[in-house]
Amino acid sequence: MTTAEAAAAPDERPDADPVLRVDDLQVSFPSEAGRVHAVRGLSYHVDRGEVLGIVGESGSGKSVSSLAVMGLLPAQARVSGSIRFAGRELIGLSDRELSGIRGRRIAMVFQDPLSALTPVHTVGDQVAEALLVHGGGKLSTKDATARAVELLDLVGIPNAAARARAFPHEFSGGMRQRVVIAIAIANNPDLIIADEPTTALDVTVQAQVLEVLRTAQEVTGAGIAIITHDLGVVAGFADRLMVMYAGRAVETGPVREIYSAPRMPYTLGLLGSIPRVDVAEKQPLVPIEGQPPSLSELPPGCPFAPRCPLAVDACRAAEPPLVPVTGTGGVAHRAACHRSEELAGDRSAEETAVQVFGAELVEPTDLATVPRARRQTVLRVDGLVKHYPLTRGTLLRRRVGTVRAVDGVSFDIVRGETLGLVGESGCGKTTTLMEILSLAKPTAGTISVLGSTVESLGRAEAKRIRRDLQVVFQDPTAALDPRLPVFDIIAEPLRVHGFDRPHIRRRVADLLELVGLRPEFAARYPAEFSGGQRQRIGIARALALEPKLVVLDEPVSALDVSIQAGVINLLDELKAKLSLSYLFVAHDLAVVRHVADRVAVMYLGKIVEIGDAPSVFGAPRHPYTRALLSAVPVPDPVVERRRERIILTGDLPSPADPPSGCRFRTRCFTFAALPEDRRVLCVEREPVLDAAADHAAACHYPRDSTSLQRV
Amino acid sequence: MNRMAADTANTPGGPDAPATATAGAVRLGAAAGATRGRLTLRRFLRNRLAVAGVVVIVLLYVLAFAAPLFSPWDFTSQDPDAYLSPPSARHWFGTTQIGGDVFVQTMRGLQKSLSIGLLAAVVSTGLAAVVGAAAGYFGRWADRALMWLVDLMLVLPGFLILAIMSPWLRERGWFFFMLMLAAFMWMITARIVRGMTLTLREREFVKAARFMGESPWRIIFRHILPNMASLLIVDATINVGSAVLAETGLSYFGFGVQPPDVSLGTLIRDGAPFALTSPWLFLPAGLLLILGVLAVSFVGDGLRDALDPHASHGRFKEKKNA
């Protein structure tokens, strides 16, 4: 490609006709508050064999624009512009014509694989169905079935011939997503649109699914448009990136270029707001204040201006066009910002973000310097066991087994410390949490909060303990009673514990200020707040009684990335200010690395590794921890592509029937590499965890701690 | 940090609490009294129709009890000089076949029917809410026992039982009659409430309240029932009408309100056959009944909207917070 050509048509290679070319796409919906302009003049293209990452927060128009490509928008949507698929205009085609293209030449992988599959047909039949429908009668049923098995094998379903006869509900989430991908590639599509394909999955499974998508792309040679809110996921996977904000592309370009030298403050903020699992020293997180604008009454000028620290008067006057950036970037890198030039430089994106957005680290308190042994123990869990009976039959309940949800978990938390409890879904971390919070006697083991053992508690004592033990839930929408005004919500714990009205009033005002909200908000209902604000209300409620220990159950995973950082910073700040201890349960290891002082990794009801955060993250010893860490995507294409991935095979075994000996052995790569005679130990003896040690792993063959290595 | 420390020092109700409390109220601004009760009231009062409904119900009550005092007649008295006479200055709503004054009778009927209808509705919906929520929230044996009771009540022939009990009821008066009516109206709603409670019980805000140390009954009344307020209010509104009708039906078979006592139902029943020739016999009773039921449904609507923060009616039409 010569420079002259590139300048004339900077966004395309003139020699290749792109699979998909979207030009000036506009989509709007009617709503009560006026027309919502969900997509406002979007242009992009996807080449054959190329992966385009489309990144944006909820409401940025990223999903709507791809639904428009699929022709799946509701009837009241108004669509204009042009969508050309392999040279053919899609806008204006009838639904019949579109469905001929959809599923055959354009395939889609959705976030929720369960709703994409029909529960009443076997997965084999569903893949075969996809082949038959678009096969035009050339394919016999028998051939289709055979091909379906081949496809299932291709996407990594073990024992495909037998599993093809299983129903979707017999598959795990990751396996279902594989089936969906098998269906997607059944007809050799030219374009695969993947809408948040890994969002609902655990990290280890996420890595597997991305791997499968990559294979699928290699096999079919299709172009892929992957839509996500997670900059980490696309860093290693996409070739080009398009960042969307308020219905428009605000920055596009080659992945490396955008990650290393973003030229638009929003991209910069996004990059600065994600904690990184691969960086040892704590870096400040950049919170982007405010929230995305309402798309029904967009003011003139740059839509990011209200949240942009660089905004000047010119920004509010005219919306910046998406133009090639000057400088190092090359022509493919474009940004929509009046001040994009000023962002050029040779600092790293994170440094620039911290500088531009003015983020700071919270100063560690004096408490943090006191050695653990000398601090008060806030929570001690000793050999906690929680078993559920597995029953069958409705009339006569028979006990057919036991679900060992939590099977001997021990840890402690001292004052001013954050313990991160991580693990995949189903590992028992939520059960552990609920056991602690319910203050009831567990199946076995003991829980003691501030020195009092919970099982011996009387009613009054239990109530007293509850003052010191509070919780913040994952989903702020579900955690706040929608029928109560914010005042009542925050006042509730105070009222329960018998504070008088004047005190409650003063305290509610204090708390709202403490979490960065205005006291006047007390009269509003939760529905009037954004997700991040609601989570702040939840935090205010948890802090109302001045607890010593706050249990945080995935407190940021339901929030948009740009909001997450603000909440994490708030939690950090409150911890230092109020000498709180946190029990932080999360599946996002990057967040845990950022906030936790100590980390416990759970697998199938047991803690497999525990220790202070720098050692666990810096030198993981248990094979499972190593696999987990290697699966976490890093928002840096250079690092990401260089990293070695340990892909775990298979799914979590059922907690009703855990493997003998070491529970991890069915998926353990160390075990797989061992000679036969040394494996016996893993099969027969359960490795024990020395919970008292500073850094311990429950493994017979842990990685040598001397071979320190970065993840 | 300082502020927090100051707070800890201030035990609730401590010596300097009032002074700082004022400061809290000042900072909360207009939100100072923003408890659910006040906000609901404020929004309810903003709904004109609902307020009109309340006024109408109150007026009807006042009318029913006060108006007969201004009439020389009594609901049992007969005027031998006027049989079946149309409205006049002497008999404002005319008279019946045996010379009874329709006006006083209607007022007497209004007293009965309003009380029976409103109370039976409140009692039956309240019972349904409490039983259903308790069964759903506590589960286990409480659930089994209460649902057994519900099933039992559903299969019992209510009409028959009322008939059998009617001599006993007659001695006890209309209040017990109302209770019996309500006792046969709550079961289906209780089952629905139980089902909704089962889902609400698992919601995180209920868990949050539990982990706070809130007692189960307070959770039921503060969190669970308000979240099904729409259902309960609609149910109660419908129940007002059905209680009045049920009473009429029972009276028809001679079990409910018995002569010489009257209710709106008995008046309508007795007057309806002469609707074309002597409309004054039932028109006043019929119109008042319609007015009453209509007012109740407006109040119900208003209450529902006021309790539901998502309803567009009566909410602040403010810009969303920044």
Ligand code: SF4
């Ligand atoms: S145009 Fe102005 S407001 Fe918009 S991103 Fe650039 S500097 Fe910020």
Ligand code: SF4
């Ligand atoms: S004990 Fe054996 S199977 Fe278990 S993690 Fe260690 S090496 Fe793997």
